[in-house]
Amino acid sequence: MEQLKLPPIDYGALLPMLILFGAACLGVLVEVVVPRRARNAVQLSLALLSVVASLVAVVLERGTRTITIGGAVAVDGPTLFLQGSILVLGGVSLMLIGERSIERGGVFVSQAAVTAGSQKDAQQAGGQPGATEVYPLSVFALGGMLLFVAANDLLTMFVALEVFSLPLYLLCALARRRRLLSQEAALKYFLLGSYASAFFLFGVAFIYGFAGGIQLSVVHEAVANPQRSQVLLYVGLGMVAIGLLFKAALAPFHVWTPDVYQGAPTPVTAFMAACTKVAAFGALLRVLYVAFEGVRWDFQPVLGGIAVLTMFVGAVLAVTQTDLKRLLAYSSIANAGYLMVGVLALNDEGLSSTMFYLVAYGFSVLAAFAIISLVRDPDGEATHLSKWAGIGRKSPLLAGIFTFILLAFAGIPLTSGFTSKFAVFGAAVEGGQTWLVIFGVITSMLLAFPYLRVVVLMWLSEPGESTPAVSIPGFLTSAVLGLGVLVTVALGVVPAPLIDLTREAAQFVR
Amino acid sequence: MNAVSTGEQVAFWILGSLAVIGALGMVLARNAVHSALWLVVTMLNLGFFYVINSAPFLGFVQIIVYTGAIMMLFLFVLMLVGRDASDSLIETLRGQRIAAIVLGIGFAALIGTGLARALGSTFTVGLDKANANGNVEGLASLLFTKYVFAFEVTSALLITAAVGAMILAHVEKAKEDKRDQVTRMKERFRPGNYPGPKPGPGIYANTMSVAAPARLPDGNGAERSISPILPVRELSQAEAAPKGTEK
Numbered sequence: 001m002e003q004l005k006l007p008p009i010d011y012g013a014l015l016p017m018l019i020l021f022g023a024a025c026l027g028v029l030v031e032v033v034v035p036r037r038a039r040n041a042v043q044l045s046l047a048l049l050s051v052v053a054s055l056v057a058v059v060l061e062r063g064t065r066t067i068t069i070g071g072a073v074a075v076d077g078p079t080l081f082l083q084g085s086i087l088v089l090g091g092v093s094l095m096l097i098g099e100r101s102i103e104r105g106g107v108f109v110s111q112a113a114v115t116a117g118s119q120k121d122a123q124q125a126g127g128q129p130g131a132t133e134v135y136p137l138s139v140f141a142l143g144g145m146l147l148f149v150a151a152n153d154l155l156t157m158f159v160a161l162e163v164f165s166l167p168l169y170l171l172c173a174l175a176r177r178r179r180l181l182s183q184e185a186a187l188k189y190f191l192l193g194s195y196a197s198a199f200f201l202f203g204v205a206f207i208y209g210f211a212g213g214i215q216l217s218v219v220h221e222a223v224a225n226p227q228r229s230q231v232l233l234y235v236g237l238g239m240v241a242i243g244l245l246f247k248a249a250l251a252p253f254h255v256w257t258p259d260v261y262q263g264a265p266t267p268v269t270a271f272m273a274a275c276t277k278v279a280a281f282g283a284l285l286r287v288l289y290v291a292f293e294g295v296r297w298d299f300q301p302v303l304g305g306i307a308v309l310t311m312f313v314g315a316v317l318a319v320t321q322t323d324l325k326r327l328l329a330y331s332s333i334a335n336a337g338y339l340m341v342g343v344l345a346l347n348d349e350g351l352s353s354t355m356f357y358l359v360a361y362g363f364s365v366l367a368a369f370a371i372i373s374l375v376r377d378p379d380g381e382a383t384h385l386s387k388w389a390g391i392g393r394k395s396p397l398l399a400g401i402f403t404f405i406l407l408a409f410a411g412i413p414l415t416s417g418f419t420s421k422f423a424v425f426g427a428a429v430e431g432g433q434t435w436l437v438i439f440g441v442i443t444s445m446l447l448a449f450p451y452l453r454v455v456v457l458m459w460l461s462e463p464g465e466s467t468p469a470v471s472i473p474g475f476l477t478s479a480v481l482g483l484g485v486l487v488t489v490a491l492g493v494v495p496a497p498l499i500d501l502t503r504e505a506a507q508f509v510r
Numbered sequence: 511m512n513a514v515s516t517g518e519q520v521a522f523w524i525l526g527s528l529a530v531i532g533a534l535g536m537v538l539a540r541n542a543v544h545s546a547l548w549l550v551v552t553m554l555n556l557g558f559f560y561v562i563n564s565a566p567f568l569g570f571v572q573i574i575v576y577t578g579a580i581m582m583l584f585l586f587v588l589m590l591v592g593r594d595a596s597d598s599l600i601e602t603l604r605g606q607r608i609a610a611i612v613l614g615i616g617f618a619a620l621i622g623t624g625l626a627r628a629l630g631s632t633f634t635v636g637l638d639k640a641n642a643n644g645n646v647e648g649l650a651s652l653l654f655t656k657y658v659f660a661f662e663v664t665s666a667l668l669i670t671a672a673v674g675a676m677i678l679a680h681v682e683k684a685k686e687d688k689r690d691q692v693t694r695m696k697e698r699f700r701p702g703n704y705p706g707p708k709p710g711p712g713i714y715a716n717t718m719s720v721a722a723p724a725r726l727p728d729g730n731g732a733e734r735s736i737s738p739i740l741p742v743r744e745l746s747q748a749e750a751a752p753k754g755t756e757k
Binding site: 004005006007014021024025028069070071072073111112113114117118119122131133136137140143144147153155156159160162163166167169170173174209212228229231232235 | 621624625627628629632635636650651654655656657658659660663664666667669670671673674676677678679680681682738739
C-alpha cells in the first residue's frame with residue numbers, strides 16, 4: 001500500500017480560522033487556570049485579540065485566490081470579504097457580550113445548571129458574575145462561520161454548519177433573566193436546527209449520487225453534463241437549500257426565528273442577527289453561484305417564490321407584534337427576503353450588492369439590539385412595546401438614535417438601509433428579476449409601518465408611571481452604538497468605498 | 511458494473527423490513543425504554559446493511575459505537591431520569607398529528623418514488639476501486655487526505671459539546687455550601703434559630719392556596735410556613751376565605 005500523503009496546505013489562507021479555533025481552545029483552558037475574579041477580563045481580551053489577529057490575517061491574505069487542503073477550502077474574493085465582515089461584526093458583538101456594567105454580573109447566567117426559579121437561582125440572579133464560557137463558545141461559532149463561507153465541498157460545509165450552530169444553541173440557553181424562556185428558545189433552536197442539518201446531509205447524499213462527488217466544481221461539471229437522472233439533482237438541491245434557508249431564516253423555514261430571538265440573551269440575538277446571517281448567505285451564494293449555476297432557470301422561480309413569501313411574512317407579521325425583540329426578528333426575516341432578491345440576480349452585481357447589504361444590515365441590527373439592552377425595568381429588559389411609550393421625552397438621545405436606526409431599517413435615503421436596498425434591487429432588475437423587485441418595494445412600504453409606529457410611540461405619547469429607566473451604557477455598549485450609527489450613516493452618505501470593495505471581491509474561484 | 515445478487519436481495523427485504531419495523535416501533539412505543547430498544551433493532555439492521563454493501567468498517571462502527579455505546583448511554587440516561595416519565599399525548603396545536611402523519615407519508619412517498627425513478631436502472635460504480643486497498647485503508651486515505659480539514663475541525667465540535675454538557679449539567683458547589691455535620695448542628699441550635707421543622711402552609715387547613723400561611727395560635731400568619739420562592743401576590747377573596755369544614 002502506498003504511503004498516505006497530506007494534500008498541499010496553504011496555511012496562510014487557513015490562518016484566520018486556525019487562529020480562532022486555537023484561541024477558543026485556549027479560552028477553554030483559561031476557564032480552568034485563571035481565578036474566577038480575573039476570568040472575565042482575560043477571556044474578553046483573549047476573544048477580542050483573536051478576532052483582531054484573525055482580521056489582520058484576512059487583510060494580509062486579501063490578494064489570495066486559491067483552493068487548498070485537498071479542495072476542501074476555497075479562499076477567494078467573496079470568502080475573504082465575508083470572512084472579514086463576519087470578523088468585524090463578530091468583534092462588535094463580542095463587545096456586547098462582554099458588557100458587564102448595565103446589569104450586575106452581565107446578561108449571562110452564572111450557573112446554567114441551577115433549576116430556574118429555585119431559591120439558588122434567585123441568589124445567583126442577584127449579581128453573581130455571569131458564565132465566562134460564553135467567550136470560547138462565541139469564538140468557536142465565529143471560527144465555524146469563517147469555514148462555512150469558505151467551504152468548497154458540501155461535507156466540509158456540513159461540518160462547518162454544525163461547528164457554528166452548536167455554540168449558538170448553547171449561548172441561547174444562558175440568559176440571566178427569564179431563564180425558562182431562554183431555555184425553551186435554545187431547545188427549539190436545537191431541535192429545528194438539527195432537523196434542518198439532517199435535511200442538508202440527506203441532500204448532500206443525493207448530490208453525491210448525482211455527481212459522483214461533493215466538491216462544488218465536480219457538482220458544477222455534473223450539472224453541465226449530467227450522467228445520471230436529474231431527479232437526484234433536484235431533490236438534492238432542494239434539501240441542501242432547506243438546510244441553508246433555515247439558517248438564513250427564510251419563510252417557510254423561519255418559524256424558529258421570533259421565539260429564539262426573543263428568548264436568547266440580547267447580545268446573542270444581536271450576534272445571530274448579524275453574523276449568522278452573513279455566514280448563511282455566504283454559503284448560499286457559494287452553493288448557488290459555484291455549483292448549481294447550470295440549473296439557474298430551474299431554481300430561480302422557486303427561490304424567487306420563497307423570497308416573495310419571506311418578504312410578505314416578515315412585513316405583515318412585523319405589523320402585529322407587541323414585543324420589540326419579536327418585531328426585530330420579523331424585520332430580520334423580511335430583510336432575509338431582500339437579501340434573497342440580491343442573491344437571485346445571479347450576476348456579479350447581485351453577489352456584490354448582497355455582500356454590501358449583509359454588512360450594512362449587520363451594523364444597524366447590532367446597534368438596534370444594543371439599545372434594547374439598555375431599556376430596563378426591575379424585571380430586566382423592558383421589551384414590550386407599551387413600555388416604550390414616551391421614552392423620547394425621558395431620554396431623547398437614546399430615542400433619537402433608535403429612531404435613526406429604525407428609519408435606516410425602513411430604507412430612508414441617506415442611511416445604509418436605502419443604499420443597500422437600492423443596490424440589491426438594481427442588481428435584480430439587471431438580472432431580469434423585476435417581479436421580485438416589485439414585491440420588494442411593496443413590502444418595504446408595508447414594513448415601514450411597524451417601524452414608524454414605534455417611532456410615533458416613542459415621541460408622541462406621554463411617559464407613564466411604568467416607563468422604564470434607560471441605563472447608562474458602559475464603555476463597550478457605547479462603542480457598539482457609536483460604531484453602528486457611524487457605519488449606518490457612512491454607508492448611506494458615502495457608500496462608494498465599500499461598494500468598490502465588494503465589486504473587486506465579487507469573483508468566485510471554482 | 512455488477513447487478514444485485516439474489517442473496518443480497520433476500521437479505522435486503524428481510525433486514526429492510528426489520529429496520530422499518532424498528533423505526534416505527536421507536537416512534538409508536540409509549541415507554542421510553544421500549545423506544546430505545548426498538549431503535550437498537552433499527553441500528554443493528556443498518557449495521558448489517560453496511561456490511562452487505564461492502565463497507566465492513568462502517569458496519570462494525572455502527573454496531574459497536576452506536577448500538578453499543580451510544581444506545582447504552584441513552585438507556586442509562588433514561589434509567590436516571592426515571593422510565594415512568596411518559597409523553598403527554600395532548601395536542602397543543604389542533605390537527606397537528608394528522609397533518610404531521612400526512613406530510614410525513616407524502617414526503618416519504620416523494621423521496622421513495624424519486625429514488626426509484628432515478629436509480630431504477632443504475633448499477634454500482636467504482637465500488638471495487640474504492641475498496642482496492644482494503645476498506646479501512648480506503649476510508650483512512652480519504653479522511654487524512656481529501657477531508658483532513660473537516661476531520662480536524664470536528665474536534666472543535668467535540669470540544670463545544672463537552673463544554674456545553676458541563677455548562678448545562680454541572681453545578682459548582684460554593685465553599686460555604688460545603689459544611690460538615692457538626693457545623694450544621696451548631697448552626698441549628700444557635701440562639702435565634704428555631705430547631706424544629708418548619709410548619710406546613712395553610713393549605714387544606716383553612717384555605718385552598720399554598721401561598722396562604724398557616725395560622726399561629728394567636729391567629730396571625732406563620733411566615734415561616736410559606737416557601738420563599740413563591741411569588742408574593744394578593745390572594746383572591748375565595749382563596750383567602752376560611753374553608754368551610756362542614757357540609
